[in-house]
Amino acid sequence: MDKEQLIPWENRPEGLREVLWRYSKNPIVGRYDIPGSNSIFNSAVVPFKKGFAGVFRSDNKSVQMNIYAGFSEDGINWEINHEPIQMQPGNTDMIESDYKYDPRVTFIEDRYWVTWCNGYHGPTIGIAYTFDFVEFYQCENAFLPYNRNGVLFPEKINGKYAMLSRPSDNGHTPFGDIYISYSPDMKFWGEHRSVMKVADFEKSAWQCTKIGAGSVPIRVSDGWLMFYHGVINTCRGFRYSMGAAILDANNPSKVLYRSQPYLLAPNEAYELTGDVPNVVFPCATLTDNEKIAVYYGAADTVIALAFGYVDEIVDFVKSNSL
Ligand code: BMA
Numbered sequence: 001m002d003k004e005q006l007i008p009w010e011n012r013p014e015g016l017r018e019v020l021w022r023y024s025k026n027p028i029v030g031r032y033d034i035p036g037s038n039s040i041f042n043s044a045v046v047p048f049k050k051g052f053a054g055v056f057r058s059d060n061k062s063v064q065m066n067i068y069a070g071f072s073e074d075g076i077n078w079e080i081n082h083e084p085i086q087m088q089p090g091n092t093d094m095i096e097s098d099y100k101y102d103p104r105v106t107f108i109e110d111r112y113w114v115t116w117c118n119g120y121h122g123p124t125i126g127i128a129y130t131f132d133f134v135e136f137y138q139c140e141n142a143f144l145p146y147n148r149n150g151v152l153f154p155e156k157i158n159g160k161y162a163m164l165s166r167p168s169d170n171g172h173t174p175f176g177d178i179y180i181s182y183s184p185d186m187k188f189w190g191e192h193r194s195v196m197k198v199a200d201f202e203k204s205a206w207q208c209t210k211i212g213a214g215s216v217p218i219r220v221s222d223g224w225l226m227f228y229h230g231v232i233n234t235c236r237g238f239r240y241s242m243g244a245a246i247l248d249a250n251n252p253s254k255v256l257y258r259s260q261p262y263l264l265a266p267n268e269a270y271e272l273t274g275d276v277p278n279v280v281f282p283c284a285t286l287t288d289n290e291k292i293a294v295y296y297g298a299a300d301t302v303i304a305l306a307f308g309y310v311d312e313i314v315d316f317v318k319s320n321s322l
Helices: 201-207 310-319
Strands: 037-048 051-060 065-072 087-089 100-108 111-119 123-130 136-138 147-152 161-167 178-183 190-196 210-213 218-220 223-234 237-247 255-258 280-287 291-298 302-309
Touching (some): 037 065, 037 111, 037 280, 051 100, 051 111, 100 147, 111 147, 123 147, 147 210, 161 210, 178 210, 201 223, 201 237, 223 280, 223 310, 237 280, 255 310, 291 310, 302 310
Parallel strands (some): 037 100, 037 302, 065 100
Antiparallel strands (some): 037 051, 051 065, 100 111, 111 123, 123 136, 147 161, 161 178, 210 223, 218 223, 223 237, 237 255, 280 291, 291 302
16 A cells, blocks of 8 residues: 555553544444435445545445445545446346445555355355446456355465355355355365354354355465454344454465454444344454554444554454454
8 A cells, every 4th residue: 555545543452452443533433424315334445546536335215235336535424326337247247236235445466356245046145346446347256155255365365266155045144154266266265165154152252143255355474364243143133243363374264363353343323223223243444564554344334443563453353352
């Protein structure tokens, strides 16, 4: 990332010990910030030109789910397009997309790749690329339905594109583990391997029902740092919290460390109340390699921001590993 480009940042509030702390002006994107929207949440941002660009999930007032491009100078104040992204054919004929949600964005080599949960006879992983966040080219779906939470690594691993994903069902999946798959060309995916399973209830119940990859992995000296969501099924429904894992640099199907305690769990009003209460859902980070800003959806309604130091997060995950 360009040294001149400052990521959003706010110092840790005095007296707080947590490794992640929330932005004092959360949420940064409100539910009605696109005309006609019901909610804007679970969205992804990247450095772009002299500022930032993003792909945003918004549900409209018919609760049709779609993705929208947006731009920002500071990563906090966003201009989000009022019309959803119109795809053009990429490496295949145009394929059906009944809905699009929960995008992630990854810069690899020369372009930005967008992955999202694509409605194709149920949810699976859609892929598109863009150079400018204006023209988007939709490629083959990565997998058969049903799948969610497709997250690409920001560089090829042993010469191949690599993607984390979470095979699921067609509804509010009551299970879910993280897998990795590889592709030589962003069209054909294989070499599927298990990465991370849900935790034992006795050891770490916040992540005992299902887990899913969150942000694009960040290369740190110990491997790949990745934020993920973990879910517990309570008598009032699912509760989504945020953890972090460190995956092996050359073989990311190997988990080196994984947080036993969560790093952030629903606690603020905008996380506890909304269309789906008790959800924090990380989808992106910005980092200058020292500081980190985590973007997460809150209560399936708005977008919020949390901050931390890379070294502290890595130390915390290592010393509190499952
Ligand atoms: C998941 C997805 C996410 C959502 C979460 C909590 O299955 O639908 O978009 O944030 O549930 O409702």
